[in-house]
Amino acid sequence: MNRKWNDNVGQDHVFHRNFNQSYPHIAKGEGIYLYDTQGKRYLDGSSGAVAVNIGHGVKEVVEAMTEQASQIAYIHTLRFETKVQQELASLIASLAPKELDTVYFTSGGAEANESALKLSRQYHLGNDHQGKFKVISHSISYHGNTMRTLSIGGDQKRKKLYDKELHGGVIQIDPPYDKRNDFQGLHEDEYVSCCLDQIEKQIIKEDPETISCFFIEPIVGSQIAAFVMPDGYLEGIRKLCDRYDMLLIADEVMTGFGRTGKVFAVNHWDITPDIITFAKGVSSAYAPLGGMIVKNHIIQTLKGSWDGKFAHGYTFSGHPVALAAGKANIDYLLDNDLINHVQEKGRYLYSKLTELIGNFSCVGSLRGEGLLLGFELYKDKQSLEPFKPSQQVAETLNQICIENGVLFYPGQGSIDQHPFDHMLVAPPFVITEDEIDLMIDLLEKSLRTFRNHFC
Incomplete structure (x- = not known):
């Protein structure tokens, strides 16, 4: 049977997670970073789907x-x-x-x-x-x-x-x-x-x-x-x-x-x-x-x-x-004693996130353990007034983050008919304090853009 691979070049046969979205093609992963085929670097602040615990590219x-x-x-x-x-x-x-x-x-x-x-x-x-x-x-x-x-x-x-x-x-x-x-x-x-x-x-x-x-x-x-x-x-x-x-x-x-x-x-x-x-x-x-x-x-x-x-x-x-x-x-x-590393870097990340969210009226409810931390998004955290679920603000914030070279894990929930948007921050265990500082800087930059549009 003759292959017809060349006939299909340029055609898209992938069943995408979302057919109305364009996805960067990732060519390489190393440590806490992903690199796409255009050379852009992304800091993986969610370890993929909170899965790549030891980081990318471990030989x-x-x-x-x-x-x-x-x-x-x-x-x-x-x-x-x-x-x-x-x-x-x-x-x-x-x-x-x-x-x-x-x-x-x-x-x-x-x-x-x-x-x-x-x-x-x-x-x-x-x-x-x-x-x-x-x-x-x-x-x-x-x-x-x-x-x-x-x-x-x-x-x-x-x-x-x-x-x-x-x-x-x-x-x-x-x-x-x-x-x-x-x-x-x-x-x-x-x-x-x-x-x-x-x-x-x-x-x-x-x-x-x-x-x-x-x-x-x-x-x-x-x-x-x-x-x-x-x-x-x-x-x-x-x-x-x-x-x-x-x-x-x-x-x-x-x-x-x-x-x-x-x-x-x-x-x-x-x-x-x-x-x-x-x-x-x-x-x-x-x-x-x-x-x-x-x-x-x-x-x-x-x-x-x-x-x-x-x-x-x-x-x-x-x-x-x-x-x-x-x-x-x-x-x-x-x-590599990475579980103790998680405890140490988790405390540092929590302190940096605490400092960050203190500067934004739309971010609150920081919580978690180790390198599984999360926060919620509000119109105003004092009143806990939520955004409308249709606005999908957590997903929007994450897209802004991706444009800035960092990604997290967005989500939505509801309790007693009250909706809330939230974000998981869960980088690979091998992250350093300098890399946490970079991740926080990129998140802050993204939150400023988010605030200008939604808060």
Whole structure:
């Protein structure tokens, strides 16, 4: 068959994320920077989709992938396993909270969360709890873009397109976000107690014998930029899960492997979920990789009630080249002490952002941990008057930033019918103080242009 490649030169056959937008072509990545084919440099202030934790162009990861591909690039894990699969699983288990010591691999975060939902159901069936199928999740959250994970998430813009196809059996509760109407006048410990009381009442109303798991982001990523669960909240959820025989599943797709200054975000509260899901930072996006870390009592149920079999699987589960990327990535993370670097540079970045937003009446609510920080945009931060959602001001600000050579992660949310726009600031772990200063200068320049048009 003769190729007709030359006949197609100049034609565009790409299914773009947005057909009405023009995208720069990136030719190279190095450290915290991207370079397009025209030679323009962009400071990657969002680590891609908060994924390229160790930065771009790390040769140790590339070399590990090349070496693995030269040996064996693919096996079917229903029939075979590889040495790198054993090595990476052991490495991840050694970093996980106690009792979480078995690792299942997928190709990304949505697959990881889908796997956790199925495993939770199979676990309860194996313990003869036939009625447990419902999932509790936050009304402002994101757990993936498959139909099931979209169902349990709170990204309303994406969900409304598929409202007729989305799965039932989801109990959504509002997160302990301090701008809720019912929190006005309450101290943090008071509204945490209020939240937990409301959740328990909802559990009882729904019937605990119908609820399989509680799915939660310990620190919310794209839907409430870098919103940290208040102290006492996750501890209270853990107690409720124990009381009513529900699995606690921590979605650490964005936060895992050092992003918040701890290996996992749950380490900030010293709680142990039943399942942790991960992706993004496990391979720093050098290859598609995700998975879940599972507590031993769930594995024992599979062994005892299901002849050891998990009724689930993917063609690319345990892909050797992706696993090699993951192992080399974590080795690099540990060998270079990058998690302590995240803590140090996160404090510096927070102080610089605090100073910056003090100069703008349209920017406030700075929050986060480590190098996962976020802020909100308002017409006026004193009154918290929001912009209209149709203005898409976070996306507009990010486009201004890109023109100025820096990019972040914009988003929109809503609580109690009050919309808000927000921005994640999440650079690669290898960023230096001088590079943080440059990033802040570029953000300030962009905010001045934004203010002239919107504030």
